[in-house]
Amino acid sequence: MDTGPKIAQVAALIGDPARANMLSALMDGRTLTASELAYVSGVAPQTASGHLAKLNDAGLLALAKQGRRRYFRLASPHVARVLEGLMVVAQDGPARQRNLWRGGETLRHARTCYDHMAGRIAVAIADRLVRQSHILLDEDGGQLTDAGRSFFDEFGVDLRLASKRRVFCRPCLDWSERRPHLAGALGAAILRHALEHDWVEHVRDSRALVVTPLGVRGLATTFGIEGAPPTDGRRAGCVTVPRLGSGHPG
Amino acid sequence: MDTGPKIAQVAALIGDPARANMLSALMDGRTLTASELAYVSGVAPQTASGHLAKLNDAGLLALAKQGRRRYFRLASPHVARVLEGLMVVAQDGPARQRNLWRGGETLRHARTCYDHMAGRIAVAIADRLVRQSHILLDEDGGQLTDAGRSFFDEFGVDLRLASKRRVFCRPCLDWSERRPHLAGALGAAILRHALEHDWVEHVRDSRALVVTPLGVRGLATTFGIEGAPPTDGRRAGCVTVPRLGSGHPG
């Protein structure tokens, strides 16, 4: 009858650091083995095995056996949404230590967020699309305009594939930028396009994406986004987002 | 750098039954005192005090002092979204014990979900609006049609108020019905309308809503939903949702 205990059970499951690390590592939709998950979560394989069993029993993970190894992935997009949501509240929660997030510069710049792109780059893309009136976007929903439809046709993104089961366009609050980027089928299509054209590449064992030289050019000509990928060293955050008409901070 | 620990901290906070009960009780946007929250969570006031301090420190709750009592509410809609999400995965998680949810019949029937309506009634309303082509709705987004706009004008729902900051229309997966109901500004407007016209009433210390006789008539004439509110006894679930063209289960 009471809903509290139910959500507590799930939340407690996510609430262990080792398990949270596992889930985080799976957030971009990859499937990883038990050993890999043990490694990323920083515990011994025996411990990881127990955690994975719990997550699997609770329906948070899906399991595929293949020979002597077990491949795990998030059981559903719902799980990914919860994790995204937790990141958001984890970020804006303790007001005092907001934005003292040095490190993870690569992640801040570009990363996957389940099946779409996140980070500075993704927010810049969303901003640009809004500014050009290709999409309408706010905190709760989004919509592709006619102008946007022809833009993406020209751009070469296949919108038909995705149109069946999902809405094109929804916002997803970016926990590093604290502004929405583009999710939904359209967001996924853009990431797919970027990967297929070698604009960005996955970083192994991470959700981070690196922007290739090809990508720098592509992003500039297509979205008017100037800037090189961060060198992972001191000079971080060197992407220049074009000034917005309405005075948003970058 | 790693995001795991951060989300683990928040999740662990929600992961305690007492705290989860508190948060659940606040999900409809009410503000409750520390004592009330102690009561609903089933712990002693001292214990509740500690929990509330933690939730407040973490930024999940907002606090307003007034005289000798403290009023708490959810700090942001983001928190509510996370809780909604947790309910969803808590429901579809353990596949074996799905749907053995006897009890809480009133909640299943109609309840608040943050600022809009949820439960059988809410799902039926959403279904009707979709069937009449007043809205477009799927798992990821929604949209009000022109026909819908005039329908709500006639209906007497004020859409201008909400149109500034939020999209009218977004889906919210109903964790008892496992199908989307209507959220966003439009969902909120419908709940407001229903409350103002005494179609439904809050149940004290609960998120449940009871449908008044007036409401039964109103829902029937406006949305074509037939059925009396459940009597809270044996004969539960006596609402009859009109057959859907596309063969959805009720």
Next chain:
DNA sequence: GAAACACTACGATCTTGGCCGAAGTATTCG
């Protein structure tokens, strides 16, 4: 068949944190 590998089951240890009784601050009321 033996060895290496991926993973799981069990058991002992140890830390974390929820819990409430008792006592201590504010605030309101008579």
Next chain:
DNA sequence: CGAATACTTCGGCCAAGATCGTAGTGTTTC
């Protein structure tokens, strides 16, 4: 003022569960 109310702090008790060593099962490789 003193009593009642609303809430917080402190301290000790206790249970839940995270951890890893050891020892197992099943699978692949040589």
